[in-house]
Amino acid sequence: MAKARIAVIGAGLMGHGIAQVFALAGHHVTIYDSVKASLDSAASRILTNLKDLGDDQSAVERVRPCPDLAEAVGDADYVVEAVLEDLALKRKLFQEIEQAVRPDVILASNTSVIPITQIMAGLEHRERALGTHWWNPPYLVPLVEVIGTDWTSQAAIEWTIRLHAAAGKTPVHVKKDVPGFVGNRLQHALWRECIALVQNGICDAETVDTVIKASFGRRLAVLGPLENADLVGTDLTLAIHKTVLPDLDRTPGALPYLEALVADGKLGMKSGEGFRKWTAGEQAALRSRVLQHLKQARDSGA
Ligand SMILES: NC(=O)c1ccc[n+]([C@@H]2O[C@H](COP(=O)([O-])OP(=O)(O)OC[C@H]3O[C@@H](n4cnc5c(N)ncnc54)[C@H](O)[C@@H]3O)[C@@H](O)[C@H]2O)c1
Numbered sequence: 111m112a113k114a115r116i117a118v119i120g121a122g123l124m125g126h127g128i129a130q131v132f133a134l135a136g137h138h139v140t141i142y143d144s145v146k147a148s149l150d151s152a153a154s155r156i157l158t159n160l161k162d163l164g165d166d167q168s169a170v171e172r173v174r175p176c177p178d179l180a181e182a183v184g185d186a187d188y189v190v191e192a193v194l195e196d197l198a199l200k201r202k203l204f205q206e207i208e209q210a211v212r213p214d215v216i217l218a219s220n221t222s223v224i225p226i227t228q229i230m231a232g233l234e235h236r237e238r239a240l241g242t243h244w245w246n247p248p249y250l251v252p253l254v255e256v257i258g259t260d261w262t263s264q265a266a267i268e269w270t271i272r273l274h275a276a277a278g279k280t281p282v283h284v285k286k287d288v289p290g291f292v293g294n295r296l297q298h299a300l301w302r303e304c305i306a307l308v309q310n311g312i313c314d315a316e317t318v319d320t321v322i323k324a325s326f327g328r329r330l331a332v333l334g335p336l337e338n339a340d341l342v343g344t345d346l347t348l349a350i351h352k353t354v355l356p357d358l359d360r361t362p363g364a365l366p367y368l369e370a371l372v373a374d375g376k377l378g379m380k381s382g383e384g385f386r387k388w389t390a391g392e393q394a395a396l397r398s399r400v401l402q403h404l405k406q407a408r409d410s411g412a
Contacts, residue, residue: 111276113137117186119203120193121152121175124220127248128192130156133172134165134249135277140174142182143193149175159249163405179203180210188273190242192220200229208233216266218242223290227259236261240270241284243291250404252280255291306359308385309367315385331407 114137118129121143129139129152143149157170176182183189189207193199200219207217217239219229230239241257254274258267267283274281284291290298304318313321329338339347359365371377371384378384379393388396 111272114187114273115140115185117142117183117189119143119179119182119189119191119207120220121148122192122194123246124244124248125192126152126155127159127246128190128220128244129173130159130169131249131277131279133169134160136172137277138172138174140176140182140186142176142179146177149177159247163249163408165249179206183207183210183215186211186215188216188218188270190218190220192244195222195224197224197228200224201232204230204239205232208235214238216240216270218270220244223294225287225289226257227261227287230259230261237263238266240266241287241291242270242274242281243293244279245293247401247404250401250408252278252408253293254279254281255284255293256281257284257287257291259287302361302365303359305365305367306361309365 116129116132116137116139118125118132118139118141121129121141125141125143129141133139133156141149141152143152152175153170153173156173157167159165160167160169189211191200191203191207193203200221204217204219211217213235215238217230217233219226219239219241220243221229221241222243226239226241229241230236233239236259239259240262241255243255243257245251245253256267256270256274271281271283282292288295304322307313307318308315326338333341375381376383379388382388
């Protein structure tokens with residue numbers, strides 16, 4: 111794929127990692143953030159990641175931090191936004207961006223769950239607007255969900271899929287703009303049942319995680335649920351569903367157990383306790399374990 115000029119809006123956890131992936135793929139990237147400290151540290155964070163991963167450190171030279179939004183997007187062929195998860199902020203930014211770019215420049219949001227339709231509704235050229243949902247950390251987790259709205263052109267979807275595939279990602283096309291797209295719907299359907307099991311006294315939080323990590327979690331990276339259903343047979347899957355599904359939690363909102371944790375200030379690692387208690391050492395060990403696992407998966411080409 112020809113090299114493009116890419117603008118990344120937001121230099122936080124996701125934005126700097128997305129910029130890194132595109133720069134490593136040979137594209138020229140400008141990055142903008144309204145917070146000076148975030149913008150000023152973007153290049154050094156990218157360089158540290160490149161060093162840690164053993165990737166080509168000269169890629170950072172293709173990333174240009176830019177303190178002016180119009181200038182950052184002015185020459186771009188493609189713009190991806192990764193600012194805070196705030197609908198009003200995203201809508202306002204895209205309207206500003208649209209004033210500064212060519213009408214054919216594709217505009218993408220990296221929102222986690224907000225429908226793209228809501229973010230892009232105020233644009234004049236909505237056919238070039240779409241969602242690209244990356245996963246953290248962007249340089250280690252392969253998936254990017256490419257989400258079209260009812261307005262998005264097929265050409266914009268196809269070009270965006272090619273751009274991400276050529277940068278080494280695994281893009282998939284999400285055909286309807288539903289909250290949470292595909293990945294977060296699946297993830298949070300599982301989390302709801304996990305919380306319900308604890309709420310209903312069936313097991314504790316540690317046991318929930320052990321059950322998953324020591325059983326189907328082991329297979330998930332190489333065996334998707336629907337492949338698994340075909341493997342065991344759709345007839346067996348149907349029989350299991352007839353017994354189990356009527357008993358699963360289907361609360362339409364957040365579960366009271368989770369509401370109570372938040373109300374009690376048990377916010378997870380940042381407050382030292384959530385579903386479980388976490389010392390600083392345990393937190394560091396878990397973060398390092400996840401990173402090592404993802405690096406190994408990437409290096410082994412999994
Ligand atoms: N963290 C994740 O695991 C993850 C995964 C997928 C998608 N996302 C989504 O990506 C987006 C960014 O998340 P993050 O985790 O990188 O957040 P973050 O807080 O690390 O970064 C957000 C950045 O936006 C900047 N910002 C705030 N207002 C701005 C403005 N007006 N103009 C420009 N920059 C502004 C902040 O200074 C900050 O650097 C969110 O929509 C989030 O839902 C996050």
